[in-house]
Amino acid sequence: MxxxxxxxxxxxxxxxxxxxxxxxxxxxxxxxxxxxxxxxxxxxxxxxxxxxxxxxxxxxxxxxxxxxxxxxxxxxxxxxxxxxxxxxxxxxxxxxxxxxxxxxxxxxxxxxxxxxxxxxxxxxxxxxxxxxxxxxxxxxxxxxxxxxxxxxxxxxxxxxxxxxxxxxxxxxxxxxxxxxxxxxxxxxxxxxxxxxxxxRPPRAAAAESGSPYRASNSLVRIHAASMLLVVPQFALSTFGLVWFTVGFGWSALAAGALVAFSQFAGAAGRIVVGIWSDRAGSRLRPLRIVAIAGVVTLAAAAGFGWLEWGIPAAVLYVIASCVSVADNGLAFTAVAEIAGPSWAGRALGFQNTGQFLAAAAVGPAVGAAIGVIGIPAALALVALTPALAVPLVPKPSAELVRA
The missing domain is CATH 1.20.1250.20 (MFS general substrate transporter like domains)
Structure with a gap:
């Protein structure tokens, strides 16, 4: 870049x-x-x-x-x-x-x-x-x-x-x-x-530039990492209300307010992470750090859930929710920049399609896990997805391809 x-x-x-x-x-x-x-x-x-x-x-x-x-x-x-x-x-x-x-x-x-x-x-x-x-x-x-x-x-x-x-x-x-x-x-x-x-570049120049998917595997790796990183986002937003009402005995109003606050905090977090990537001159370096932070915050939230400490679990739930959405803008920007102006639309389409497909599987898969092992253990399993995403994030040098 x-x-x-x-x-x-x-x-x-x-x-x-x-x-x-x-x-x-x-x-x-x-x-x-x-x-x-x-x-x-x-x-x-x-x-x-x-x-x-x-x-x-x-x-x-x-x-x-x-x-x-x-x-x-x-x-x-x-x-x-x-x-x-x-x-x-x-x-x-x-x-x-x-x-x-x-x-x-x-x-x-x-x-x-x-x-x-x-x-x-x-x-x-x-x-x-x-x-x-x-x-x-x-x-x-x-x-x-x-x-x-x-x-x-x-x-x-x-x-x-x-x-x-x-x-x-x-x-x-x-x-x-x-x-x-x-x-x-x-x-x-x-x-x-x-x-x-x-x-926009002339069509002849666009055709000559060729597919960015053939130039390197960076885009495919970002797509795969993003599919894994979307799992915590939807797991937390889908089952947060259930966790605090059933697991901790909170009222539906209190649990709903917590989930709503986490959504607004996540929106602010997306902007903060975007500014961070501008200052760092990289999208992929912050993306890798966000993935690591996702592992830590989800594991901590699961730990407080096992201990049945409601307030610390709520704090970690909000933090984990913020972290779980922070990768979206970073990956989206990186995909568009690496793909270049001639391929950005298609690359972003692939990016979104992969994320939506992964998100569709979260409800039934995580719901089934909760039914068998409970919410804290299910959160610990969900923490494996950002852990798997970390090595998939390309090195920052990949951003020099077509930015």
Whole structure:
């Protein structure tokens, strides 16, 4: 990446318009996150008021994620081929249309198909937003920018958690789904005004540069490490509430507040780690340190769980949750920089697809482990995944490939 640490170089000024562009990206991806997450927050309503079994409601909740996984690489390839602005605007328009179809769907089958389409359309922002950041922001500010961009997921989840259940209770499923649709329409207007494509290399030069996957195994190693590192993130967010209510006897309100606080702390942590990577002039060196920290914090949290020390376990839960999401922006930025502008969209699509596939396995796998050996022992097993990721993280010299 050849970045001189900022402590040794003159401050890099970023034009104000780029921060507005970044804000548009955060809004767009938060809106698509609400679209994909809304069905999960409808599970209690669908079960209690519509008479659906938890299994059926859960199947509907997972429908957007299925569409998202199927479409990520295709959207990434489209971004490489046609540019970010066109992909984002077409994708947001399609997302709005599929949300409208879901709102009008008659029957569970039609609703499920529409939700799969919602997820597939909403995947448009994942690669394009990351590619915009690496295309517009100078290397010395990409970590910060990508860290801010990564806050879109907890922001979107928070909006869905706060807005979807009360809308469903007051006005029904269609209104609850419409929340994401309204935000998508708003983000579409903002992106029309603010999003512009960065300069791109001529197509002949892009073809001549060839696939970065043939140049080295660095991208594959980052993809594999990221799949392992996503396991603690989803294990902690999925089973944190259960751990503190069942394991420590906390009230649902207190445990929920702890989990929510850990999410907001994690969002702040993504930004801090991004700044750290800018100052260090490396994404991969901090990524390796984050993986090591994940092993330590998860093991400590498991230890306090075995000892049944509630408050220390809660503190370590928050710290471990922050660490578990800190790798996302680092790996995402490294993938885009190593892949180069001609391949960044596809590489980011592969990156996200691998993470979503790994995340989908966390619930059943960790849930089964908890049922057999309990939460503390399951957390200790989860700590093995960042341990396995450490040797997979490439050396910082890999960042010199195409940054």
């Amino acid at each position: 050849h970045v001189v640490p900022s402590s040794l170089s003159a401050p890099v000024r970023v034009p104000v318009r780029l921060w507005f562009l970044l804000g548009a990206m955060v809004l767009a991806q938060a809106a698509t996150t609400v679209v994909a997450a809304a069905p999960a927050f409808l599970i209690p309503y669908l079960h209690e008021h519509e008479g659906l079994s938890l299994a059926t409601a859960g199947l509907l909740a997972g429908a957007p994620n299925l569409g998202l996984v199927l479409a990520l690489v295709a959207w990434g390839a489209a971004t490489d081929r046609f540019g970010e602005r066109r992909v984002i605007l077409i994708g947001l328009a399609l997302t709005g249309a599929t949300v409208a179809a879901a709102m009008l769907a008659d029957g569970l089958g039609a609703l499920g198909i529409a939700l799969v389409a919602c997820g597939a359309a909403s995947a448009c922002t994942n690669s394009a937003s990351g590619r915009l950041i690496t295309g517009w922001f100078p290397t010395e500010r990409r970590g910060l920018a990508m860290g801010i961009r990564q806050t879109c997921q907890p922001l979107g989840m928070a909006i869905a958690a706060l807005g979807v259940p009360p809308l469903a209770l007051a006005f029904g499923v269609s209104a609850a789904l419409g929340l994401g649709g309204a935000l998508v329409v708003l983000s579409f207007v903002v992106c029309v005004l603010l999003v512009r494509d960065p300069a």
